[in-house]
Amino acid sequence: MFNFQNLLIRRRSIRKFSEELLSPNEIRIIIEAALLSPTSKNRHSWEFIAVEEKENLAKLSACKPGSALFIADAVLAVVVLGNPLVSDAWVEDASIAAINMQLQAEELGIGSCWVQVRNRNYSDRVSAGEYINELLEIPMPLEVLCVIAFGKKEKERAPADLDNLRWEKVHIGTYPPAHDLI
Numbered sequence: 001m002f003n004f005q006n007l008l009i010r011r012r013s014i015r016k017f018s019e020e021l022l023s024p025n026e027i028r029i030i031i032e033a034a035l036l037s038p039t040s041k042n043r044h045s046w047e048f049i050a051v052e053e054k055e056n057l058a059k060l061s062a063c064k065p066g067s068a069l070f071i072a073d074a075v076l077a078v079v080v081l082g083n084p085l086v087s088d089a090w091v092e093d094a095s096i097a098a099i100n101m102q103l104q105a106e107e108l109g110i111g112s113c114w115v116q117v118r119n120r121n122y123s124d125r126v127s128a129g130e131y132i133n134e135l136l137e138i139p140m141p142l143e144v145l146c147v148i149a150f151g152k153k154e155k156e157r158a159p160a161d162l163d164n165l166r167w168e169k170v171h172i173g174t175y176p177p178a179h180d181l182i
């Protein structure tokens, strides 16, 4: 058990997983973290699809070139959906649920990584979201924000370094003049 700052320091993106399955209780606790998340106007604009079948994990890993491949080696992927007709803050609602699942997983000793889907492409003509909608039979107007891949860590990663934080991103009182933004 870590205190909250230790949890934040220890959470790193994990892309290499062992084959060990998560228990039903671990999966339930991760999903509860999503459902406990705050939402704009308390509208609960999110929905989630938990995918465990190897075949669909492999298909999800093809949702965009390259940076989603490790989903195939995960034992669980949670597809995080938002409904823009329920809330204009669906991206924020879904993002908070996604990171809460990642932090809860870390607390359970389970690794995870966010795979961005919104604004990403499967091919020249098909977006990553359209590909997943078709694969998992997701109806309009739901949109996929991301997929969070979960599994037991193949190995631990070095924790973040509190001495290396980007304090230059923090300003006191007003924004500094002539500040280089890029």
Ligand SMILES: Cc1cc2nc3c(=O)[nH]c(=O)nc-3n(C[C@H](O)[C@H](O)[C@H](O)COP(=O)(O)O)c2cc1C
Residues within 6 Å of the ligand: 011, 012, 013, 014, 015, 067, 068, 113, 114, 115, 116, 117
């Ligand atoms: C909005 C968002 C989108 C991300 N998309 C991907 C992705 O598509 N593929 C991937 O491998 N990692 C993705 N990541 C993980 C980041 O690369 C990772 O969080 C970042 O490099 C910092 O590393 P850390 O999580 O180990 O601290 C994403 C993270 C965020 C927050």
